[in-house]
Amino acid sequence: MREDVMALRPNPTLRQRRLGSELRRMREQAGIGGSELARKLGISPAQVTQMEMAKIGVSPERLRMVASACRCANGPLIDALAEMASERGKGWWEDYRGALTIDFLEIAELEAHAKRLTFCTTAYIPGLLQTSAYASAVFARLFPPLSAGEVEARTAFRVRRQEIVRSGSTPLRTFIHEAALRMQFGGSTVLVDQLDALLNDSEHPGISVRVVPFALDTFPGSGENLTFAEGPVPELDAIEMDVSQGALFFDSQADLAMHRVIFSRLDSTALGEADSRDFIRSVMKEVKSGNV
Incomplete structure (x- = not known):
């Protein structure tokens, strides 16, 4: 399912929420507003909010796009977040x-x-x-x-x-x-x-x-x-x-x-x-x- 048509999660897990909060932290540390990040990614501001609230998922590829747009140069952190984004299945x-x-x-x-x-x-x-x-x-x-x-x-x-x-x-x-x-x-x-x-x-x-x-x-x-x-x-x-x-x-x-x-x-x-x-x-x- 494409990220732009993904159904909203009713109850994001702890790990999903952590990934979303790290995306928000990355954006805020770059001094970029949600609307500006949305423009850079070619998505709606609502989707940025939904990603950061873990209401929708984010692919490893899009996560790396977010990191690039936010000028994040922390390679190990980006790789770890991409690994989180790729997780599937339930514990x-x-x-x-x-x-x-x-x-x-x-x-x-x-x-x-x-x-x-x-x-x-x-x-x-x-x-x-x-x-x-x-x-x-x-x-x-x-x-x-x-x-x-x-x-x-x-x-x-x-x-x-x-x-x-x-x-x-x-x-x-x-x-x-x-x-x-x-x-x-x-x-x-x-x-x-x-x-x-x-x-x-x-x-x-x-x-x-x-x-x-x-x-x-x-x-x-x-x-x-x-x-x-x-x-x-x-x-x-x-x-x-x-x-x-x-x-x-x-x-x-x-x-x-x-x-x-x-x-x-x-x-x-x-x-x-x-x-x-x-x-x-x-x-x-x-x-x-x-x-x-």
Whole structure:
């Protein structure tokens, strides 16, 4: 189907919206208005707006035309965007559309396309490293309460997401605050099993687990549970933040720069991998003895 007669997308995906926002960013950085870009491309201003809002797709060829019109000389970024524009088909998470809220699908989409994932958690073990029992307990404590079916669906989806880690295709680095190691979801037995699984995961060659103890003088960042997803080029990195209302996504260069500093500080202050494993074992021992 030609781009000029393409039907409007009712619900663009996270990745489609990111491509559109990058096109808008490219145009704005060039100081070109939408009407001027439309004239250069030989299309209508409405089509420029629709491309930037991801309401219609853009071919790799047209994307390169946009880059040329905007005098963008960032070859690696253009190539990465062209690759995004050429993507077809649906991800496995689309099977859950209608069964789960969009936040779940977009998080899975973000993770699936990341070149590396870095997590910072303060309240619970990162979702990609949670056991089924722990994940179910996390979902069961939500308010308003979820039905048993909803808890089961969310848990199954989280386990499915973990395949990206188990496959070893995407390196994972995680900074876990001591509070998250001690927070009990489902009771002490569930926590002990979760910590044991975390230790096993920490030995995986593609997984780095670092602990941030209470004893540290400071904790970089404001304490949110964060995901930093690295793209094929730094300009396409992204941040996801868990909040009570759902997931928030950020991709401005200012936000990316700030969170790179946060994770750099975490890297310099958190315990090393071996010391982190020793720390997790000590917490396990305390939980087993009831001294928590």
